Amino acid sequence: MEMTNRSGICVAGNLIVDVTYPIERWPRQSELTTITEGITRSVGGAVCNVIMDLAKLDSELPLETLGVIGEDPEGEFILEQLGAYGNVDVSLLKRMGKTSFTAVMSENDTKKRTFFQYRGANALFDEACVEWDRMNGEILHVGYILLLDALDQRDEDYGTKMARLLAEARRHGIRTSIDVVSETGDRFRTLVPPAMKYTDYCIINELEAQQITGVLLRDDEERLYAEHMEEALGRMKELGVSAWAVIHCPEGGYGLDENGVFVSMNSLRLPEGYIKGTVGAGDAFCAGVLYGAHKKWSLAESIRLGICTAAASLSEPGATEWVGSLEDVMKLEEKFGKTV
Numbered sequence: 001m002e003m004t005n006r007s008g009i010c011v012a013g014n015l016i017v018d019v020t021y022p023i024e025r026w027p028r029q030s031e032l033t034t035i036t037e038g039i040t041r042s043v044g045g046a047v048c049n050v051i052m053d054l055a056k057l058d059s060e061l062p063l064e065t066l067g068v069i070g071e072d073p074e075g076e077f078i079l080e081q082l083g084a085y086g087n088v089d090v091s092l093l094k095r096m097g098k099t100s101f102t103a104v105m106s107e108n109d110t111k112k113r114t115f116f117q118y119r120g121a122n123a124l125f126d127e128a129c130v131e132w133d134r135m136n137g138e139i140l141h142v143g144y145i146l147l148l149d150a151l152d153q154r155d156e157d158y159g160t161k162m163a164r165l166l167a168e169a170r171r172h173g174i175r176t177s178i179d180v181v182s183e184t185g186d187r188f189r190t191l192v193p194p195a196m197k198y199t200d201y202c203i204i205n206e207l208e209a210q211q212i213t214g215v216l217l218r219d220d221e222e223r224l225y226a227e228h229m230e231e232a233l234g235r236m237k238e239l240g241v242s243a244w245a246v247i248h249c250p251e252g253g254y255g256l257d258e259n260g261v262f263v264s265m266n267s268l269r270l271p272e273g274y275i276k277g278t279v280g281a282g283d284a285f286c287a288g289v290l291y292g293a294h295k296k297w298s299l300a301e302s303i304r305l306g307i308c309t310a311a312a313s314l315s316e317p318g319a320t321e322w323v324g325s326l327e328d329v330m331k332l333e334e335k336f337g338k339t340v
Helices: 045-057 073-082 120-124 161-171 188-196 206-213 226-238 281-294 299-313 326-336
Strands: 009-013 016-023 040-044 063-066 100-107 113-118 139-145 175-180 201-205 244-249 252-256 262-266
Touching: 009 045, 009 281, 016 045, 016 073, 040 045, 040 073, 045 063, 045 073, 045 139, 045 281, 045 299, 100 120, 139 161, 139 188, 139 281, 161 175, 161 188, 175 188, 175 281, 188 206, 201 206, 201 281, 206 226, 206 244, 226 244, 226 252, 226 262, 244 281, 244 299, 252 299, 262 299, 281 299, 299 326
Parallel strands: 009 063, 009 139, 016 100, 139 175, 175 201, 201 244
Antiparallel strands: 016 040, 100 113, 244 252, 252 262
């Protein structure tokens, strides 16, 4: 393993322009629904969301972005948004094709959202886009598996190209982290386990964990089976996650650390009307956990930060608007307290 004086976090994968449409309700097939006032445009995807949250939590933390954006106005918009943070290095980004975008339909009452995604330049991101000798981060976080077409391809030696990328990162002395995107179908069990063999930190939601592990965590009536979390986390470890296996959901955060210690922590008790949108909440949680991992915090401390960062994200329709400094984010726990 290559030993270097690495510092900071590199976030790789999806860079997306999100256009969020507030709608009265989700329509049935062939029905009409109304888009109301408040259409917003923002950057999204794992790279933009996680990097911007981390940059806000700590303006001194060295951060790098890795991925592909288009040679178009949307690509310029992403560079403009990320360029607003002095500690974010965008020099490793490649430009080709057309920038990925997502049309987000967000119900006004329930705040549930549905995504219509154009793959675009994200589909072109592969290991050939990575300049290992120019990277400085000590942690590489890659998101999202199932939404990076080139890296989701089969590899004869590693199972998937994503797994090969993560193995190569480890050979360069870099700790690895992954996130996946929620979707229906059976791709979870074929594309995610190969990557987990070369993963130090796996941070996913309960529906994703359920599809990967086969352990029931939420049923069709939306009931959460928190009592099954430790089993699912154990299964993630069996699949190869070496340090922290973490699951987040609206009700809380759960994890199994490098010593097999189980962590269970409830979400904050947010007042009625506080939640303006849920886009990016999972990435905000992920940013909090990654920050803790970088700072060598315990898993419990890191999940606590993840919960508070996610709560901050929920207060605005976009993914990162209200996330603030580490001090400001942690004040939310004192302000609202945790659910019982």
